[in-house]
Amino acid sequence: MAVSSTYMKEDKKSTFEAIYKNESDAIFRFCLLRVSNREQAIDITQETFLRLWQSLQSDKDILNSKAFLFTIARRLIIDWYRKKKSLSLDKMILDGKESGYDIEDENTNVDNTSSKAEGRYLVEKINELEISYREPLYLRFVEDLSPPEIGKILGISANAASVRINRGISELRKISGYSIDVNKK
Amino acid sequence: MKDKKIEIGISEIKKIVMTDVEKKRIYDNILNSPVESKLVKSPWFSYSFVFSVNRSRFAYYVIIPLIFILSGSGIVFASEGSLPDSVLYPLKVNIVEPIEGALKFSSKAKAEHESSLASKRLVEAEILASENKLDLKNEEKINKLLSKHTEALNNALSKVNSSNLNGDTDLITTDFRAEMNAHARVLDILTRHENSNQNKKGEDLSTDEDLTLSNTARISANKIKNIQAKQSDNKTEKYKVKKTEVESLIGSTDQAVVSGKLDNKRDRNFVAEDTQKTIDQAKAFLSDADKKDKEGNLGDAYSSLLDSESSAKEAKIFFDTSLKINQNRRDNHRDKPNEEDENH
Numbered sequence: 001m002a003v004s005s006t007y008m009k010e011d012k013k014s015t016f017e018a019i020y021k022n023e024s025d026a027i028f029r030f031c032l033l034r035v036s037n038r039e040q041a042i043d044i045t046q047e048t049f050l051r052l053w054q055s056l057q058s059d060k061d062i063l064n065s066k067a068f069l070f071t072i073a074r075r076l077i078i079d080w081y082r083k084k085k086s087l088s089l090d091k092m093i094l095d096g097k098e099s100g101y102d103i104e105d106e107n108t109n110v111d112n113t114s115s116k117a118e119g120r121y122l123v124e125k126i127n128e129l130e131i132s133y134r135e136p137l138y139l140r141f142v143e144d145l146s147p148p149e150i151g152k153i154l155g156i157s158a159n160a161a162s163v164r165i166n167r168g169i170s171e172l173r174k175i176s177g178y179s180i181d182v183n184k185k
Numbered sequence: 186m187k188d189k190k191i192e193i194g195i196s197e198i199k200k201i202v203m204t205d206v207e208k209k210r211i212y213d214n215i216l217n218s219p220v221e222s223k224l225v226k227s228p229w230f231s232y233s234f235v236f237s238v239n240r241s242r243f244a245y246y247v248i249i250p251l252i253f254i255l256s257g258s259g260i261v262f263a264s265e266g267s268l269p270d271s272v273l274y275p276l277k278v279n280i281v282e283p284i285e286g287a288l289k290f291s292s293k294a295k296a297e298h299e300s301s302l303a304s305k306r307l308v309e310a311e312i313l314a315s316e317n318k319l320d321l322k323n324e325e326k327i328n329k330l331l332s333k334h335t336e337a338l339n340n341a342l343s344k345v346n347s348s349n350l351n352g353d354t355d356l357i358t359t360d361f362r363a364e365m366n367a368h369a370r371v372l373d374i375l376t377r378h379e380n381s382n383q384n385k386k387g388e389d390l391s392t393d394e395d396l397t398l399s400n401t402a403r404i405s406a407n408k409i410k411n412i413q414a415k416q417s418d419n420k421t422e423k424y425k426v427k428k429t430e431v432e433s434l435i436g437s438t439d440q441a442v443v444s445g446k447l448d449n450k451r452d453r454n455f456v457a458e459d460t461q462k463t464i465d466q467a468k469a470f471l472s473d474a475d476k477k478d479k480e481g482n483l484g485d486a487y488s489s490l491l492d493s494e495s496s497a498k499e500a501k502i503f504f505d506t507s508l509k510i511n512q513n514r515r516d517n518h519r520d521k522p523n524e525e526d527e528n529h
Contacts, residue, residue, distance in 0.1 A: 013216070020212060025202040032201060042203065046211045053215050118190050119197025142198050178191045 012056045019065045020049055026066075026143050027073050033123060033138070034077045044080065048073045070139065070153045125176040133168030140165050268309050269323040278330060286337075296341035296354065300361045303334040303405065307368035310398055314375040315510055328401050335405035342409070358409050359491055363498030365406035369399035370459065371506045410495075424478065424487050428471070431490060434497040435467050442504060456507040460500045467496035 027048055032041035051072050055062060062068050126134055135154060139145045145153070151161040172178060203211075230236050261281050264273035282302060289295045310327050313319040338361065342354050376399075442460050470493030477486035 016215075017212075024208055024211070028203045029198065029201045033198075042207055042211065045203070046214055049211065050215050050218060053218070118194040119200075122191065122194030123198060142195055 016049075016053055016056055019052065019069075023066055023069050024049065027069050030070065030138070030143070031073055031077060033127075035080060040080065044073060044076045047076055064149065064152070066145070067149045067152045070143075070145070074135070074153060121176070125172060125178075128175055129168055129171050133164055133171055136161055136164040137168035137172065268313060268318075269326045270313065270318055292341045292344040292348065293354070293357070296338055296345060296357050299334045299338040299341060300357055300364070303331055303338065303361065304364040304368065306331050306334065307364070307372065307398075307402055311368065311371055311375060311506070311510070314372060315513060319376070324398050328398055331398070331401050331405060335408060339408060355491055359495040359498060361409050362406040362495040363502055365402040365409075366495075367499045367502035367506065369402035369406075370503050371510070372399040372402070374455070374507070375510070424474075424483060424490065427487070427490050427494065428474070431467070431471060431494045431497060434494065434501070435464060435471070438497055438501045438504065439464055441501065456504065456511075460504045460507075463496050463500035463503065467493045467500065469493075470496060 024045065028041055028045045031044045031048075032038060035041050035044065048069055052062070052065070052069060055068075126138055129137065136150050139150045139153065140147070147161040147165065148158040150165070151158040154161065156164075227233075260273070260276065264271075264277040264281060267273040267277050286295060286298050286302075289298050306327050310319055310324070313323055338357075342357065345354050438460070442457055442464070470489050474486045474489035474493060477483075477489060
């Protein structure tokens, strides 16, 4: 019995490790772009994976770990915003005083100035979109999630997620001047 | 090429990652987290409301109606002591009491229920009268209800008699008659007292209006007495037992009048005299019953005995109620001495 228990514990640990390895950067990125504070993003990422670890330990069924993690992270970010209303990412971006994050760090390996500018520009334009379009668009194009997965994370249907993505693309096209082909993506 | 630019932008965003040190730190923190796999549950959790609701959706179907029932029963409980001038009174007389009546399955139980409701109506009228709140509207309301209860009592007693159940309706009828007559007299006193107070203030009120309710009560008592007279032919075997009971009742009421404390001299004289008259009436009925018994007319003798019993009970109820009213007046006088002095 004890052997079985240890085996199961090791099994959960390896499952967790695999998920952590694959998804930790995506979750961190998602958090950082929302909270604009690296330390805060790390804290939320840690809390998100802690919830995953606890769920694994209590034998809860997790069918889609990616969707699970994004859902948790999104809720934690919302909580964080509620606690700290004074820190408005939108306002900061619109004011242009502080981007809140720095694409150029030791892991980005960016050596092309124009590329950095493209990344920052895209993030700024996504953040200028209506709030209901921001997340679907980001999750679809940056994190490559499918509309059903996005629907699950946002608590809406897959169709509603698709609609939001398409409308978000139209909006982004207008404000950014990009020519985006959804199907191509 | 704008498409190219967006691809570059996306790939650039994707390069936002944690450092290896940060990743390792988070990983170690999680695995060494003091928070164990399962949250520590309270030992009482399995008895909690949340647990029972979470465990079964069926709980919703039980708990929600239960909440309605409990809140409803609170209103019902509150309506219990309401008076005709209260907003809860219609709930009491139109819903609560009819439901209580519907739960009485035998005709005898229904009769007892209606009799008690009729008495309750008169007590309510007395309370209102003692607070100077018995206006025409409330009086009419009580009057209608009293007639309704008498009618229902009449029907229930007829059913008991027709079913030949040997139903002891004598007790119900004598009690009802006693209650009606006694409360009618109390109401007379109260309305007279009220009128005298108002007349002192220079107002003139017709006494006919004030007596309507007491008249209805007396009419109700007579109505039920007629039923009793018809059904009391075969009660002769109980004569002796009943006679002892009546004698004891007359004796105890007599004693109560002697020892009863009434503050107001006028009330003491009036109530004591009135009670004594009723006791004398009871005694007269008793001797009449004896006479008829000696003549061998046991049916009539038993009927007179019931009249005697009813009168004795009436005297007792009248005296007790007068004592209560006297006590209330004494309390009111203590609370508002100046106002009372003006009235007297």
